[in-house]
Amino acid sequence: METNILELRNIGKTFSGVNVLRNIDLTVKRGTVHAVIGENGAGKSTLIKIISGCYQPDAGGSIRIDGEHRHFKSPRDALDASVSTIYQELLLCQQMTVAENICLNVQGRFKGVHQQKKGYRKFAAEILARIGQSEIDPDAQVGKLSIAKQQIVEIARALANDSKILLMDEPTSSIAQQDIDMLFALIRQLREQGVTILYISHRLSEIMELSDQVTVLRDGDLIDTLERGAFDVDQIIHMMVGRPIENAYPKREAPIGEVALRVNGLAGDRFRDVSFEVRRGEILGISGLVGAGRTEILDSLFGCIPIRSGSVELFDQPYTPTTPASAIAAGLAYVTENRRKTGLVLCRPVDENINLIDLRHTRGLRPVRRKRFAKNAEKYKNELDIRLNSVRQLTSTLSGGNQQKTVVAKWLLTEPKVVFFDEPTRGIDVKAKAGIYDLIGEMVARQLAVVMVSSELPELLSISDRIVVMCEGRQTATLHTRETTQEEIMRHSMQ
Secondary structure (H helix, E strand, O other), rough: OOEEEEEEEEEEEEEEEEEEEEEEEEEEOOOOOOEEEOOOOOOOHHHHHHHHOOOOOOOOOOOEOEEEEEEOHHHHHHHHOEEEEEEOOOOOOOEEEEEHHHOOOOOHHOOHHHHHHHHHHHHHHHHHHOOOOOOOOOEEHHHHHHHHHHHHHHHHHHOHHHHHHOEEOOOOOOOHHHHHHHHHHHHHHHOOOOEEEEOOOHHHHHHHHHHHHEEEOOOOEEEEEEEEEOOOOHHHHHHHHHOOOOOOOOOOOOOOOOOEEEEEEEHHHHHEEEEEEEOOEEEEEEEEOOOOOOOHHHHOOOOOOOOOOOEEEEEEOOOOOOOOHHHHHHHHEOOOOHHHHHOOOOEEEHHHHHOOOHHHHHOOOOOOOHHHHHHHHHHHHHHHOOOOOOOOOOOHHOEEEHHHHHHHHHHHOOOEEEEEEOOOOOOOOOHHHHHEEEEEHHHHHOOOEEEOHHHHHHHHHHOOOOEEEEEEEEEEEEEEEEOOOOHHHHHHOOO
């Protein structure tokens, strides 16, 4: 049996005359965790989509698996070659059972209409037992499972397909630390069983902990592949961006002004008795494990979900959030966690997305003012350093960091006074993160008040001034960042 399970030679990909990947030569060893890392727009996702059969490489490129030349015309061809992909946005049928999802790609193995469900259940139970997850009920509806458990179902479905190569794209972006530990234990177990894992993550701590090899991409080129023990965080960052990043968490000091938002005894369906205030020029962080009620607090204050009890004041005036439109009119902005679903219209150009909320001023059949759209878009393109070819470029073609800047530009156009951020740097690289922190710093320097939910404790400790800690819908502490530690925050998160 060959030591190398996957070999890519001269892989390139061009879209509309733009080289996204150039002459990629990559060798992956069997039974290893091989990390692929780089800035947004470096070509990671394109490379994964070529390996998974979603894209075909340009002429001259070749893929070998177990020494055999492969040409994937579709994802089905990749599955037939024992290559499975787990994307950042999970691709499960939410209304179907665990067993039905696990058997989705291997239904042909089960004969007889009446025996199928029984066969699915038995087969799924065997796969789950193999990976030490027997507590997951094969008859459970997938949509009712936690995100972490859904990821395990995705992995089980890949193993049901006898996958030798598993491609994992940002698998920890939406799960809590205890679930990350469980996932890492499962990845190590799969490695011991001979499964090869290509692992994409922007979290360098994960790369350092898990990977046997690291391949760094930059601007479509493969910079180098390094063995474990031959790299460190600073070296990887330098290779990714072409220069050292002196401060991964730039903090902008700003004068603290009057109270902008005051919350007293706030309660909703998933949280209760929450009280805090945030001032102009201040960044208030909200921490807690997934499911603690962090996002629901922002949703209620922005009028997305009802408030059950409590009071809210905006600049010392009573404020009752009823709808997002009323929140916007009151001077609030909300950069949501999932920019692709609730922040942007990906199939529309960048200029339209930046002006999306401004469209509320267009009434009836009055024509959209394109000149104003273009002027606004060009302004924020320059101010926020949004990297694109044209403001008429489709938003879906931008990197994650530039998409996030587009969302921020959309809200800045409304001239808000209080800005909510939910996981502002989710799924973007270290350089793009620093850019988002700079933008938040500019906001507080202009005396805006910022409330920021984040699962990354180093981010909260470095960027925010104070931190509200949540645990199972309860506020357990309010801490000053200069006087606390990650350990103290975690302790309050698990009370």
